[in-house]
Amino acid sequence: MSAVILAEFSDGKVSKTTAELATLAARTGDVTAVVLGNSQMAAQILAGPIKKVIAVDNADVLAYGVAAAVDALAAVIAQESPKVLLIASSAFGKELAGRLAVRTNSGLITDAVDVAADATATQLVFGGSTTVHSKVSHGISIITVRPNSVDPDLTPATPEVSTLTSPTSATSQLAKITSTQAPVKGGRPELTEAQIVVSGGRGTNGDFTPVETFADLLGGAVGASRAATDAGWYPHSMQVGQTGKTVSPQLYVACGISGAIQHRAGMQTSKVIVAINKDPEAPIFEVADFGVVGDLFAVLPQASEGIKARKS
Amino acid sequence: MKIAVCVKQVPDSWAEKKMNSGRLDREGVDAVLNDLDEYAVEEALRIAEAHGGNEEGSSNTVTLISMGPERAAEAIRKALSMGANNAILISDVALAGADALTTSEVLASVIKAEAFDLVICGTESTDARMSVVPAMLAERLSWAQLTFAGSVKVNPDAKSVEITRVTESGVDTITAQFPAVISVIEKINEPRYPSFKGIMAAKKKSIETRSAAGLAANISAWSDVVDATPRPARGAGIKVEDGGTGGDALITYLAEKKLV
Numbered sequence A: 001m002s003a004v005i006l007a008e009f010s011d012g013k014v015s016k017t018t019a020e021l022a023t024l025a026a027r028t029g030d031v032t033a034v035v036l037g038n039s040q041m042a043a044q045i046l047a048g049p050i051k052k053v054i055a056v057d058n059a060d061v062l063a064y065g066v067a068a069a070v071d072a073l074a075a076v077i078a079q080e081s082p083k084v085l086l087i088a089s090s091a092f093g094k095e096l097a098g099r100l101a102v103r104t105n106s107g108l109i110t111d112a113v114d115v116a117a118d119a120t121a122t123q124l125v126f127g128g129s130t131t132v133h134s135k136v137s138h139g140i141s142i143i144t145v146r147p148n149s150v151d152p153d154l155t156p157a158t159p160e161v162s163t164l165t166s167p168t169s170a171t172s173q174l175a176k177i178t179s180t181q182a183p184v185k186g187g188r189p190e191l192t193e194a195q196i197v198v199s200g201g202r203g204t205n206g207d208f209t210p211v212e213t214f215a216d217l218l219g220g221a222v223g224a225s226r227a228a229t230d231a232g233w234y235p236h237s238m239q240v241g242q243t244g245k246t247v248s249p250q251l252y253v254a255c256g257i258s259g260a261i262q263h264r265a266g267m268q269t270s271k272v273i274v275a276i277n278k279d280p281e282a283p284i285f286e287v288a289d290f291g292v293v294g295d296l297f298a299v300l301p302q303a304s305e306g307i308k309a310r311k312s
Numbered sequence B: 001m002k003i004a005v006c007v008k009q010v011p012d013s014w015a016e017k018k019m020n021s022g023r024l025d026r027e028g029v030d031a032v033l034n035d036l037d038e039y040a041v042e043e044a045l046r047i048a049e050a051h052g053g054n055e056e057g058s059s060n061t062v063t064l065i066s067m068g069p070e071r072a073a074e075a076i077r078k079a080l081s082m083g084a085n086n087a088i089l090i091s092d093v094a095l096a097g098a099d100a101l102t103t104s105e106v107l108a109s110v111i112k113a114e115a116f117d118l119v120i121c122g123t124e125s126t127d128a129r130m131s132v133v134p135a136m137l138a139e140r141l142s143w144a145q146l147t148f149a150g151s152v153k154v155n156p157d158a159k160s161v162e163i164t165r166v167t168e169s170g171v172d173t174i175t176a177q178f179p180a181v182i183s184v185i186e187k188i189n190e191p192r193y194p195s196f197k198g199i200m201a202a203k204k205k206s207i208e209t210r211s212a213a214g215l216a217a218n219i220s221a222w223s224d225v226v227d228a229t230p231r232p233a234r235g236a237g238i239k240v241e242d243g244g245t246g247g248d249a250l251i252t253y254l255a256e257k258k259l260v
């Protein structure tokens, strides 16, 4: 069997998710990684169980987005005839996977947290309360995988690199991207890839300093509730929850967040959950492994001092 | 403009959800209009209102399209009372448990038969949570895909539409000509509450129910659920009052868990 993965890049650098996808795909067959980009990007694929790299340097993906990426991946599929196709779960990844499923008449499973050798996918649904195993029964097993779900196999890779040119069809040029603004990153780890996420909500009252300080001491990413992004205190790209990102870190720290169901939908599968909230009745405590009933402006600075003391 | 809005009835977000023979058990829980679709209805109404309204006799109509059980009519009624003109409900036992591939096929076959200018969706159904149906519709219809819109600007004379696409990858401005499939994020607007007048008017509006028989759609299953098992509830853990040492207690806990 052969499997294709779509390599993930962030700020032009290959991201850890690529090796995670390869690790899962390798259970099902020999892995070919597709790079939507040039050969310099392809040359960065140096880790993970990857046999081949195909670079599709298609500028149309920048000009036409998802539709052009569908054409590029369809060309790779026509050449490689994979049994399994793994793509990272993101807005772009899921839409790409969905359109490819239509185009190749294949089944689709989204937001998997594991993939077995026979391409059975594991999903956690209903806010993490139910584990579902499903299997594609028709065509290619197209599966989108949540970042941070497996320990990546980082053995050095020496893949054979080739390039493929694929024209973008006229229908894929119907929607034209006229300008692009990259998300604000601020030097912290990618939210969905981070091992530790510290999030702030309305309780920060707009002052994220203690949240950021604590996150930085732990090497974590900073997230926010919708109340915080709606208020403009933090960018929308940092929102955790149903209409934001789904994160599944080793440690999630919710500060001044009540724990509405829409917020919980995006963080409930975190390994360890910590909550700091003034209100002992806040629903976030129902899912917290460790909760501090208190003011985040007192608790977080003391915790930050505690880390500094341990480090020195 | 002829605008279609795809709306879905879903179990209430707060309801406890269970699986029954590999499918979501929809019988035992309260069902509501998918709240993300309310933003799609609101945006369609605003687009119509900005260009002459959608009252009888005006040049705009807002048609709801939904696939689901017959009781989905309740959710559709809510969207009608917000101000949509009419609705088509595709309801058939053959469609129970349909996945996104079938759903998009059924919706696309209905949309194809009418000459819509724009189809507007929510970004996600709160039960399936796949966020793929709008993109699949664009693929099936060979229409422009304008999804994850944080704002929509329509020019009916030029038959053009421009959106800002807001995702984790940043903010893009995207333009296209009609017809186009749009999905809207929840930050785009504040959905209106149905007025008393709207609720009364909705009672008289028509919901045309169709079976799957007349559709040019291939209804099939592309994937199977092997099993579904409830996970042990995430028991409430340790909770301490911050009597001045809450931060220290937290660090002690994290150290025990080897997280610091």
Ligand SMILES: Cc1cc2nc3c(=O)[nH]c(=O)nc-3n(C[C@H](O)[C@H](O)[C@H](O)COP(=O)(O)OP(=O)(O)OC[C@H]3O[C@@H](n4cnc5c(N)ncnc54)[C@H](O)[C@@H]3O)c2cc1C
Residues within 6 Å of the ligand: A200, A201, A202, A203, A204, A224, A225, A226, A227, A228, A239, A240, A241, A242, A243, A244, A245, A255, A256, A257, A258, A259, A260, A261, A262, A263, A266, A276, A277, A278, A279, A282, A294, A295, A296, A297, B035, B036, B186
């Ligand atoms: C369609 C839809 C989609 C949504 N999607 C999302 C989503 O993706 N993500 C999301 O987060 N929400 C989402 N929401 C919103 C969600 O329902 C809640 O409104 C939101 O999560 C509340 O944010 P919050 O917890 O920060 O604010 P609040 O609910 O106002 O909670 C603030 C908390 O801070 C505590 N607090 C106040 N001051 C302090 C202090 N000094 N120290 C400690 N604690 C303090 C309070 O006790 C309170 O519990 C969505 C809603 C809808 C309708």
Ligand SMILES: Nc1ncnc2c1ncn2[C@@H]1O[C@H](COP(=O)(O)O)[C@@H](O)[C@H]1O
Residues within 6 Å of the ligand: B006, B007, B008, B009, B034, B036, B037, B040, B065, B066, B067, B068, B100, B103, B107, B120, B121, B122, B123, B124, B125, B126, B128, B129, B130, B131, B132, B133, B134
């Ligand atoms: N059964 C359905 N009937 C009508 N519209 C639907 C249906 N399922 C999904 N949609 C539309 O597609 C959007 C995304 O749904 P999903 O891909 O299931 O997360 C929803 O917000 C709806 O606008």
